[in-house]
Amino acid sequence: DQQVKQNSPSLSVQEGRISILNCDYTNSMFDYFLWYKKYPAEGPTFLISISSIKDKNEDGRFTVFLNKSAKHLSLHIVPSQPGDSAVYFCAASVSGRLGSGTYKYIFGTGTRLKVLA
């Protein structure tokens, strides 16, 4: 059972335009969400996160939006740059303060972003 889903395996965007990566989740207990970027032969690198008490978090060119009612989050990159070309993973977890326990991060299958120069 895939609790975190990234339904688009790949996305191509022109340099300077906006990239929008989407993620859906099924477990309503998730209350902390993260985006990671992964280059080939490297480990994932943390990009940005959002707690369920917010619906938007912004860090430079990266903005994450959370729609709890739809169980959907998205990552916006604007403007997109060729160096942003990578695989992007969304992840979700249940925070410790809810006391539910396992604290593990559940990852989606990733979206490969290609930014065209």
Place this chain on the structure above:
Amino acid sequence: GAGVSQSPSNKVTEKGKDVELRCDPISGHTALYWYRQSLGQGLEFLIYFQGNSAPDKSGLPSDRFSAERTGGSVSTLTIQRTQQEDSAVYLCASSLVLGSLENTEAFFGQGTRLTVV
């Protein structure tokens, strides 16, 4: 250390042999995670440690897989009697104390690429 360190970077082993993969987490991080990424797949959770204990081993694929952590620091993932389907990139991550009021992200190592021939 400055980041999560994994060794070896690459491991080629014969089917049926045992392998040990090592992870040195970021100093002070009490939570440690093992994930694996098979070709074309997402990040699959294997096990996580809080200190030296493993509250969640639910992701270990079979009893051929085991992991331990000593001194609240270094962790070893052992795969006995390796099979070709064990071939994957094994990723280790660590994060700060869980259960605090602040959510924290996990930091990943570069991974160990395991090839079983």
